Amino acid sequence: MIKKNDVVLITGCGGMLGEAVYSQFKDVCKVFATDIDLNESWLEHLDVTDHNEVKILTEKIKPDYILHLAALTDMEYCELNPKESYTVNAGGVENLAWYAHSNNIPFLYISTAGIFDGKKDVYNELDKPNPQSIYARSKYVGELVAKSLSKSIVLRAGWMVGGGPKKDKKFVNKVIKQIQNGCKELFVVDDKLGTPCYTYDLAKSMFYLLNEEKTGIFHGACEGSGSRYDVAEFLLEKLGLKNKIKLTKVDSFYFKKEFFAPRPYSEKLTNIKLKELNSELTRDWKQCLGEYLEKFDWKV
Ligand SMILES: NC(=O)c1ccc[n+]([C@@H]2O[C@H](COP(=O)([O-])OP(=O)(O)OC[C@H]3O[C@@H](n4cnc5c(N)ncnc54)[C@H](OP(=O)(O)O)[C@@H]3O)[C@@H](O)[C@H]2O)c1
Incomplete structure (x- = not known):
């Protein structure tokens, strides 16, 4: 059980998911939130690829839990920079995992639905990974490192939704930015299927799993699924722009x-395992996306 004086070290906390994770943990225990990109006053510097920096920091703050979020998440950048991708997405995990291993503390690693090859319709926690891109392969190596620890949680996320206008680097904000730039026709693919994953719900699941002292592989996406087109269609409807912006399906x-x-x-x-533990942790993606669009002023 997470206690008030427990120290929780979070890596990569300046990103989309980090925003939600920081809020979820900050009033419950002592949070030490880090990133290489210091975009908030509450962040401290930690480059997860710097073995020495990781060693000095962990020995100084003596974390009771490590939440490893840090990663290079731009898939095209990863494809062009494979060495750097493996150094950050796999090597970075190993650097933090050493402390968790030596001190026998819980280590939570965020992985991705992208580790599967997409030939099956829906993936559960026991399906066999077969990553195709550099990003997915490097994340999968990170999974293997995390899984080798005795107290680890590998939590796989879907299409990330969260962070708001400032931090959201993914599909929802990409679509909104096009609208802000005056675009009257959106071209959206309908041949890629997935499950959106709401950062605020994922952060709750992270807290739940650690607090309940669970270990193993979990899926932590929303309920339901759709194509990118389905997500864009729902977004336009929620923003009241359905009749103002044309949505065109492409492959x-x-x-x-x-x-x-x-x-x-x-x-x-x-999310078979998470739902079995607590059915309230995973909500329908439309409910979550609706909530997300209302949470921020998107200026559209
Ligand atoms: N975004 C998705 O759709 C998605 C889906 C499934 C799983 N995930 C996983 O979820 C986790 C959180 O990602 P996110 O969605 O919050 O993406 P994000 O916004 O890109 O956050 C990742 C953070 O890690 C930082 N980082 C990069 N290299 C680092 C290093 N060497 N040391 C310390 N921090 C470093 C990034 O900084 P920079 O911005 O400066 O690079 C960024 O602030 C990641 O492990 C990711 O692989 C993401």
Whole structure:
């Protein structure tokens, strides 16, 4: 059980998910939130690839829990920079894992639905990974490192939704930015399927799993699934823009120059284990996306 004086070290906490995780943990225990990008006053510097920096910091703050979020998440950047991707997404895990291993403390690693090859329709926690892109392969190596620890949780996320206008680097904000720039027709792929994953719900699941002293592999996406087109269609409807902006279905070939990293046909996740533990942890993606759009002022 997480106690008030417990120290929780979070890596990569300046990103989309970090925003929600910081809020979830900060009033319950002593949070030491870190990133290489110090975009908040509550962040301290930690480059997870710097073995020495990791060693000095962990020995100084003596964390009771490590939540490892840090990663290079731009799939095209990873494809072009494989060495750096493995150094951050796999090597970074190993650097932090050493402390967890030596001190026998819980280590929570965030993985991705992208570790599957997409040939199956829906993936559960026991399905066999077969990562296709550099990003997915490097994340999968990170999983293997995390799994080797005795007190580890590997929590696989789906299409990340969260962070708000300032931090959201993914699909929802990409679509909104096009709208802000005056775009009257959106071209969206309908041949990629997945499960959106709401950062605020994922942060709750992280807390729940650690607090209940669980270990193992879990899927932590929303309930339900859809294509990128389905997500964009719901978004336009919620923002009241359905009749003002035309939505055109395209296939992935249309974006082959911009999004050249291999992406599985299906990244749909089912959260069998998490739902068994607590059915309130995973909500329908439409409910979550609706809540997200209302939470921030998107200026559209
Ligand atoms: N985004 C998704 O769709 C998605 C889906 C499934 C799983 N995940 C996983 O979820 C976790 C959180 O990702 P996110 O969605 O919050 O993405 P994010 O916004 O890119 O956050 C990742 C953070 O890690 C930082 N970082 C990069 N290299 C680092 C290093 N060497 N040392 C310390 N920090 C470093 C990034 O800084 P910079 O911004 O400066 O690079 C960023 O602030 C990651 O492990 C990711 O693989 C993400």
